[in-house]
Amino acid sequence: MDAIVSGTLTEPKAADCCSDSKSLAETVSRKNRMWIFGIVAFFTLISVGTYAMHEYYIYLSAYLWFGFIYGMCLQYGRFCFASAFRDLFAVGVPRMVVGIMIATVLFSFTSSFVASTGWSTFHAAPWSIHAVIAGIIFGVGMVFAGGCASGSLYKAGEGNGVSLLVILSISVTQSTFVDLGGWFNKLVPQSWAESALTKSLPSSINVSDGWVDQYLAGYVWDQPVITFARLLGLKDETLIGSFFGNTFIGVVLPALALLVVVYFIWSRKRYVLDLKSREGRSAGIADHLRGFWTMITASKRTAIAGLFLGIACGLQMFVIEGLRMKFGVKNAGTILQRIGFDYGISAKGTVFDPGYWYVTTQEAQWVGWLAQKLGWNNMDNIYFGWVNGIPSPAINPADWMSVALIGGAAVMALLNNEFKWKKPTKELAIWALIGGALMGIGSRLALGCNVGAFFVRTANGDVSGWSFGLGMIGGAYIGVKFFNWYTERKMAKEMANINFDL
C-alpha cells in the first residue's frame, strides 16, 4: 500500500475527480483505444450484417444502440439508482437523487410528447400495496448487492466481477421464482387461486400450479391501473392528459417536493454554514434558492447523464413504435417468427418486447432459455409461457439492449481509464448473491426493477411507479441501517490497536 503513495497530489476540481483537459488521444492508451474500436466495430458489424440478412433485424438493432447509449450515460454519470437513497442515508450525499429526478422529469416530457402523438409503447401497471412491498425487498437487495439491476450492468462494463455475480443472481432467482409450484402452492390464498381460474388461460399454462402464476392472475391482474391523468379525469394520450396530468402533476411536482425535502434535510446545513463563514450573515430565501440550485448542479457529470438518459428513453419509445408501424407488428414475437425463429415464443405468440428501457426480464429469460435447454419445462407458467417467452438470447431484442449497455459502459470506462477486471472477494460475492436474489424476487413481485417498475412508470405518470419508489426508499433505509452496523463492527476490529490521540 505505502508504495502506491508516491508522486504529487493534484488539487481537486470540485466533485469531478481527477479530470483534466488533455485530448482523448493523449489520455486514452493505445490498448484502450483498440478495445474501444473493437467493441464499437463488433456492434456495428452485428447491425450491418443482420440488416443485410433481413431488414427486420433493424428492430433488434434499435434496441442494441439504445442500450449502448444507456451504458455510456450510466458509466459517465456513475448513474446508479441504488446509490440514490443509499448514499443519501449512508453518507448524506444527494447527487444521485438529483440525477435521477432530472432524468425522470426529462423522460417524462419526452414520454408525454410521444404519448400525445399516439406512439407510446408504455402500458401502466396494476396498482396496490404489492408495489410498495416489492420495492422494500428490492431496496434492501440493491444496498446489499452494491448496485441495482441497471447499475450492475454498467459496472459489469467496468470489469467488475461482483456486478457479474449480481446479474447472475438476479437472473437465476427470477427464472426459478416464477416457476415455483408444488409445496409453494400451499402459500397461495384461496381467493387468489379461485380468481386465477377465472382468467381463461390456456391449459398449457396450468395456472393452478405456481405461486407467481396465482399471484399474477389471482391478485395483481385484479388491481386497478391508475395514472395521474386518469385520476384527474383526463386521457393519457391527449396533450393535456400527458403533459399536465402525467408530467406536471405526476412527476414535476413530486420530484420538486422530494428535492426540496432533500435540500432542507441534507444540503441546507452545509450551505448555510459556508455562507456564514464566507459572508458573516444568515441565509434568506434568495440564498436558499441559490443553495438549492447549487445542490442540483453539484455533480455536473450526473446531471448531464440524467439529461441524456431522459431524452434517449423517450426517443426509444418513439423509434420502437415507429418500427412496429413500419413492419405492421405489435410485438417482436411476430418479427422473430417471420425471420424463422419460433422457439421460445409464448402461447399467445409474443416475446418480451417492452418498447423502452428495461433490465430484469431479459435476465430471467436467458436463464429460462438455458434451463429449458437442460430439460426444465418452464413454459407452463404465465411469466414465460403466456407473456414473455424464452427466445434464444442471440435473437432476443431486450438481451441485445442489455449486452450493448454493458458494451457502452465498457467503452466509456475505457475512455476514462476506469476499466479493470476485478475478481470478487468472498465477502463481496456473498453480498452480491444475497442482494441479487432479493432484487430478483422484488422485481418479479413488482413486475419490474428500479428501471421498469420505478423510472419508466414514474416518468409515464403511473401511480405504481411512485409506490415502488416509496418501498425502494424504505428498503434502502433498512439496508443502510444494517450495513452501518456491519461496517462499524468490522472497523472496531481494525481500529482496536490504534490510539487516535497520538
Add this chain to the structure above:
Amino acid sequence: MAMNFKQTEPGHYVLDVKGYVCPHPQLYTKKVMEKLHSGDRLELVFDNPSSAESISAMCASEGNPILGQRKEGTVFIFEIQKG
C-alpha cells in the same frame, strides 16, 4: 483483498479499500473520518470509480477538505483532512 486501515505517523492514517464496491468505500471513509481529530489527515486508496463522486460530495458536505487527489492506473488516491 480485505480492507486495511493503519496509522503511519501521529495524525496521519491510511485506509485502503481497493477491491471494494459501493457502498463500502464511502461507508468506511465516513466511519474513519468520524474517529479522526480536526487537522488529522487520511490517505484513502480505492478503485471503485462510482465511489469517487460520492466521497468527494461527502467530504464537501461534511467540511472535510480534499487536499489532493490523483489516479494511478485505475486506483484513486485522495488526501483528506478532517475539518
